[in-house]
Amino acid sequence: MTDILVVNNLKKAYQSNVVLNDINVVVKDQEIVSLMGTSGIGKSTLLRCINKLETIDSGEISIKGIAITDKNYQEQIGLVFQNYNLFPHLSVLENLIQPLLIKKIDKETAIKKADELLAKLNILDKKLAYPNQLSGGQKQRVAICRACMLNPKLLCFDEPTSALDAASIEDVKKTIKELSNDMAILIVTHDENFARAVSTRIIKMQDANTLN
Amino acid sequence: MDLFIKLLPNLVNGTKITLFVFSVTLIISYPLSFLLTFLQSLKNKYLNFILKIYIAVERGTPLLLQLMFVYFGLPYFNITLDRMSAVIVAFVLNYTAYFIEINRGGIEAIDKGQFEACKVLGYSKIDTYKLIVIPQALKITLPSVSNEVLSLVKDTSLVYILGVTEVLKVGRTAVNYYATAIPFIYVGIIYLVITYVFARLLKQLEKRLTYYD
Numbered sequence: 001m002t003d004i005l006v007v008n009n010l011k012k013a014y015q016s017n018v019v020l021n022d023i024n025v026v027v028k029d030q031e032i033v034s035l036m037g038t039s040g041i042g043k044s045t046l047l048r049c050i051n052k053l054e055t056i057d058s059g060e061i062s063i064k065g066i067a068i069t070d071k072n073y074q075e076q077i078g079l080v081f082q083n084y085n086l087f088p089h090l091s092v093l094e095n096l097i098q099p100l101l102i103k104k105i106d107k108e109t110a111i112k113k114a115d116e117l118l119a120k121l122n123i124l125d126k127k128l129a130y131p132n133q134l135s136g137g138q139k140q141r142v143a144i145c146r147a148c149m150l151n152p153k154l155l156c157f158d159e160p161t162s163a164l165d166a167a168s169i170e171d172v173k174k175t176i177k178e179l180s181n182d183m184a185i186l187i188v189t190h191d192e193n194f195a196r197a198v199s200t201r202i203i204k205m206q207d208a209n210t211l212n
Numbered sequence: 213m214d215l216f217i218k219l220l221p222n223l224v225n226g227t228k229i230t231l232f233v234f235s236v237t238l239i240i241s242y243p244l245s246f247l248l249t250f251l252q253s254l255k256n257k258y259l260n261f262i263l264k265i266y267i268a269v270e271r272g273t274p275l276l277l278q279l280m281f282v283y284f285g286l287p288y289f290n291i292t293l294d295r296m297s298a299v300i301v302a303f304v305l306n307y308t309a310y311f312i313e314i315n316r317g318g319i320e321a322i323d324k325g326q327f328e329a330c331k332v333l334g335y336s337k338i339d340t341y342k343l344i345v346i347p348q349a350l351k352i353t354l355p356s357v358s359n360e361v362l363s364l365v366k367d368t369s370l371v372y373i374l375g376v377t378e379v380l381k382v383g384r385t386a387v388n389y390y391a392t393a394i395p396f397i398y399v400g401i402i403y404l405v406i407t408y409v410f411a412r413l414l415k416q417l418e419k420r421l422t423y424y425d
Contacts, residue, residue, distance in 0.1 A: 053328055074334045085329035088424045089347050098343060099333040130424045146333070 001028040002064070004184035005050065005154050010059035012042075012049055019045045023059070025203065027154065032176060032185040034195035037205030046205075047156055047188045051079045064153045078147030082159040084139045086131040092118070092142050093127045096149055103150075110149075117145040121175060137168030144175060148183075155179060157187040161194045173198045215394055219386050226379035227402055233368045233378065234406075237303040238361065244304070245311030249319065250341050252312070263312070270309030276370050278302045283374050299371045307364060314356045318349035351421040358414040362407050379403070 005027040012020040019042040027033045035043045048054040050061055052074060061068040063076040086095050096117070097110035118124040121141040131139055140160065147155055157176070161169050176185055176198050189195050195202050252263055270278070282305075283298035293301060322345060330340040369380040383399035 051332055053331060074332070077332075079332045081325060081329065083323075083325055085323070085325035087326065087329070087344055089351070099335070102335060102339050102343070132424055150334075 001030060003027075004029050004031075004064055005186065006060070006062050007046075007050065008060040010046070010049060010061065011057045012045055012054060013057055020049070027184045027186055029153075029184055030180050030200075032180050032187065032198055032200045034187045034189055034199040034202045035205060036189060036192065036195055036202060039190075041205045043188045043205050044158060047079075047158055047186070050154075050186070051077060051156060075150050076153045078150070078152035078155045080140065080143045080147050080155070080157045080160065082162055084131075084143040086139060086142060086146070088131050091128050091130055092123075092134075095131070095142060096146050099146070100149055113149060114145065117148055118142075120178075121145055135168075136163045137165070137171060140164065140168070140172060141175070144179070148179070152183060154184045154186060157185070157189075159189055159191075160187060161189065161191045169194060215386075215390060215392070216398060219382070219395060219398065222382045222386070223379060223398060223402065226377055226382035227406075229371075229376060229378040230365075230368045230380075230402075231406070233299055233303060233371060233376075234365055236300055237307055237364060240300075241304045241307040242311055242357075245308045245315055246341075246346055248308065248312050249315040250338075252316065253319070253341070254337075266305075267309045267312060270306050271313070275302070275306050275367060276373055278306055279370060279373055295374045295376050298374060299376055303364075303367070307360065310360055311357070314353045314360065315349055317356070318353035319345055321352050322348050351418075354414065354418050354421065358411065358418070361410055361414060365407050365410065366403065 003026050005025065007023060007025040010020050010023040010025075011018070023046060025033075025046075035046065037043045045054060049056050052068065056068070063073060066073050066076055087098075090098060093111070093114055096114035097107065100110040100113070101107060114127070115124060118127050121144060123138055123141045123145070126134060126138060126142070131142070134142065140163075144155075160172055160176075164172065173194070176187070179185060180200075187195065187199065248263060251259055279299065279302045282293065282302040283295065286293065286298075326344055326348070327340065330344055335344070368378055371378050372381040372384070379399055379402055383395040386395035387393060
């Protein structure tokens with residue numbers, strides 16, 4: 001399997017507080033990797049660095065050989081936020097197609113892609129609804145669809161089970177496994193049962209520079 | 213009734229001036245405030261310093277003084293404006309400053325996650341503001357904007373200081389000429405009707421924006 005995400009010697013500090021020190025991670029194609037660890041250990045910071053929501057102090061991050069400094073990097077990665085962060089004033093369909101429209105992809109192609117993904121995640125009937133009309137599980141499925149619109153090579157999840165009931169957790173497990181046929185998955189979670197059930201590999205973060 | 217009929221043409225003309233000052237100010241200052249709010253968000257310290265001073269001056273001095281400065285003071289700097297241009301410049305500068313502050317409050321109330329989602333999805337800064345931030349800020353700030361809009365209707369009466377004949381000046385002239393306070397009642401009714409209409413329109417707009425509450 002080819003390497004998708006490669007993190008080399010990553011360092012991140014907030015003033016004198018070193019959160020990540022010499023971190024190395026590799027996620028291969030079709031892998032589902034869960035990143036676990038106690039609160040404040042730095043796993044969310046790592047996820048945010050990989051998604052360019054935090055600047056890194058030193059080290060290298062690349063996805064399928066495309067470095068984080070490359071302008072095409074962002075298209076290689078998708079992120080499903082813990083709170084989903086859907087745009088409340090846009091319908092489900094608009095949430096999905098707008099990121100493509102601003103990249104000058106024609107509307108017809110964008111709608112076709114959105115319909116395919118919504119159908120795949122069994123939420124096509126909600127495409128004209130607004131986020132406030134959806135349940136937590138439905139919102140998450142929309143957020144997954146939105147993150148997949150640009151066919152990322154790596155899909156990241158930040159605490160995917162934190163706001164879900166048992167039935168929705170089962171749904172998201174199934175969805176993640178299905179998605180892993182087309183991309184690599186990186187999950188940050190506290191939920192050990194979920195991580196064990198869904199992951200092909202679990203990385204435990206013990207402190208700023210130890211990954212097991 | 214005779215007096216009303218006599219005054220009607222002047223009241224209509226005065227109301228036209230009031231509505232002209234009101235609408236031109238609103239049409240220019242509100243969009244301009246978003247442009248300046250966007251520039252403020254770029255965090256350029258020189259630009260933000262200038263904006264800070266501008267907002268402090270506009271909010272910290274009376275509009276009446278600003279009107280007089282633009283019309284009577286600017287000629288000392290070789291800038292001469294006719295009465296109506298001076299009115300529009302002073303009003304636009306004043307209301308833009310207030311709208312910038314309202315916008316800033318609205319934008320600060322938007323969840324940080326919305327900005328992060330835009331970043332992850334590859335939105336440029338301009339697209340983030342145009343497509344995500346401003347539409348949401350519009351809704352958050354609409355009650356405050358409504359108050360400003362209604363204040364603007366009433367503030368238009370200040371243009372009398374530059375000799376512009378808006379509806380209140382028509383009333384004052386009529387009161388002096390006919391030695392009766394009745395024209396003030398007509399003027400009051402005209403202001404009430406205008407503010408009522410705009411208050412209703414803005415309320416409807418607020419209601420329409422509840423679709424994503």
